[in-house]
Amino acid sequence: MDNYILVTGGAGYIGSHMTLALQAAGERPLVIDDLSAGLRSAVPDGVPLFAGSVGDAAFVGDIMDRYPIAAIIHFAASVVVPESVARPLDYYRNNTANARTLIDCAVQRKVPHLVFSSTAAVYGEPDRTPISEGQSTQPINPYGRSKLMVEWMLDDVARAHPLSYAALRYFNVAGADPDGRAGQSSPNATHLIKIAVQAALGKRDGLDVYGTDYPTADGSCVRDYVHVSDLVAAHIDALRYLRAGNPSVICNIGYANGYSVLDVIEVVKRVSGIDFDVRIKGRRPGDPAALVASNELAKSLLGWRPRHDDLETIVRHALAWERRLP
Numbered sequence: 572m573d574n575y576i577l578v579t580g581g582a583g584y585i586g587s588h589m590t591l592a593l594q595a596a597g598e599r600p601l602v603i604d605d606l607s608a609g610l611r612s613a614v615p616d617g618v619p620l621f622a623g624s625v626g627d628a629a630f631v632g633d634i635m636d637r638y639p640i641a642a643i644i645h646f647a648a649s650v651v652v653p654e655s656v657a658r659p660l661d662y663y664r665n666n667t668a669n670a671r672t673l674i675d676c677a678v679q680r681k682v683p684h685l686v687f688s689s690t691a692a693v694y695g696e697p698d699r700t701p702i703s704e705g706q707s708t709q710p711i712n713p714y715g716r717s718k719l720m721v722e723w724m725l726d727d728v729a730r731a732h733p734l735s736y737a738a739l740r741y742f743n744v745a746g747a748d749p750d751g752r753a754g755q756s757s758p759n760a761t762h763l764i765k766i767a768v769q770a771a772l773g774k775r776d777g778l779d780v781y782g783t784d785y786p787t788a789d790g791s792c793v794r795d796y797v798h799v800s801d802l803v804a805a806h807i808d809a810l811r812y813l814r815a816g817n818p819s820v821i822c823n824i825g826y827a828n829g830y831s832v833l834d835v836i837e838v839v840k841r842v843s844g845i846d847f848d849v850r851i852k853g854r855r856p857g858d859p860a861a862l863v864a865s866n867e868l869a870k871s872l873l874g875w876r877p878r879h880d881d882l883e884t885i886v887r888h889a890l891a892w893e894r895r896l897p
C-alpha cells in the first residue's frame with residue numbers, strides 16, 4: 572500500500588503502539604504530535620514524525636499535500652478526566668476545536684476514512700452494564716463531553732462529505748507491548764495501573780484510592796481494563812472495515828469484565844510480589860462508579876478478536892515496561 576496512515580498523537584502511549592501495529596500490518600504510518608505529552612523516542616525508526624499541533628490548519632494541510640493520506644487515526648488529545656474538570660476550556664480547545672480543524676483538513680483533501688479515539692466517558696453514569704453503544708450518552712465530565720462533540724461532528728460530516736469514520740469508545744487502556752517495544756512512558760501519568768506498578772517498584776510512595784463509598788461490591792470504582800495491544804488491533808480491524816466500503820460505526824472497545832480499584836491493587840501486589848502503601852481518600856471529581864463494555868459489536872462487525880483479555884497479563888506487561896524505564 573502506497574499511501575500513508577496519518578497517526579495523530581503517535582508519540583503518545585496508545586499511538587506508539589499503533590505505529591508498531593501498522594508497520595506489522597504492512598502499512599506506512601506517519602505521525603503528527605505536538606510532543607506536549609508524547610516522546611520523540613516513542614516513534615519507531617523510519618516513521619516520519621512532524622512536531623506540531625493538529626489544530627494548526629496550515630501545518631496539517633501542508634503535510635497532507637506532501638503525503639497522500641489513505642486514512643487518519645486521531646489519538647491527539649488531552650486525556651486526564653480530573654484535569655478536564657479543573658480546566659474545561661483547555662479540553663474543549665484541544666479535543667473539540669482542534670479535532671474540527673483536523674477533520675476540515677481531511678474533508679478538503681478528500682481523505683476517505685478516519686478512526687477516532689472516543690471514550691467510555693461519553694456514557695457518564697450508565698443506567699445498565701455492560702454498556703452497549705445504543706445506550707444514552709450523558710457524560711459527567713468535560714473530557715467526555717469534549718469527545719462526544721467530536722462524535723457528533725463526525726456524524727454530520729460523514730453525511731455531507733465522502734468520509735467514513737469509526738469512533739471507537741475505549742474503556743480503560745492499560746498494559747504494554749508484550750515484546751517490550753512500547754509502553755506508558757509519562758512519569759506524570761494518572762492512570763490507575765500505571766500508578767500502581769510505579770508504587771510497587773518504589774517510584775511512588777504508595778497509592779491513593781479515590782473513594783470507597785460508591786455503589787459497587789467493595790465501594791471502589793469499577794472499570795473495564797483493556798490491553799493496549801488488543802486496543803490497537805481493533806483499529807486495524809476498523810480500517811479494514813472502512814476500506815471495504817462499510818458505513819461509519821461507533822463501537823465500544825473493552826472486555827466486558829469489570830474490576831474495582833481494590834481488585835487492581837490486589838493483582839498488582841500479587842503479580843509483583845511487592846507490598847506498597849494504600850491510602851483511602853475521598854472521591855475524585857468526574858469519576859463514574861462503574862464502566863464496563865459490551866463488546867458484541869466490535870466482535871461481530873469489526874471481527875475484533877482480543878488476545879490478552881486477562882488482568883494479570885495486563886499488569887505483568889505494565890510491570891515489565893515500568894522496570895525498563897529509567
Ligand SMILES: NC(=O)c1ccc[n+]([C@@H]2O[C@H](COP(=O)([O-])OP(=O)(O)OC[C@H]3O[C@@H](n4cnc5c(N)ncnc54)[C@H](O)[C@@H]3O)[C@@H](O)[C@H]2O)c1
Binds near residue numbers: 606625647688740
Ligand atoms: N488511555 C486511556 O485509557 C484512554 C481511554 C479512552 C480514550 N483514550 C484516548 O486515546 C487517545 C490517546 O491517549 P493516550 O492514553 O495515548 O494519551 P497520551 O497523552 O499518551 O497521547 C496523546 C498524544 O497526543 C499528543 N497531543 C496532544 N494534543 C495534541 C495536539 N493538539 N496536536 C498534536 N499532538 C497532540 C500528545 O503529545 C501525546 O503524544 C486520546 O485521544 C485519549 O482521549 C485513552
Ligand SMILES: O=c1ccn([C@@H]2O[C@H](COP(=O)(O)OP(=O)(O)O[C@H]3O[C@H](CO)[C@H](O)[C@H](O)[C@H]3O)[C@@H](O)[C@H]2O)c(=O)[nH]1
Binds near residue numbers: 651781
Ligand atoms: O491513583 C489513582 C488513580 C486512579 N484511581 C481510580 O481508578 C479508576 C480509574 O482511573 P484512571 O485515571 O486510571 O482512568 P479513568 O477511568 O479516570 O479514565 C480513563 O478511562 C476513561 C474511559 O473509561 C477515559 O477515556 C480516560 O481517557 C482514561 O484516562 C478511577 O475510579 C480512579 O478514581 C485511584 O483510585 N487512584
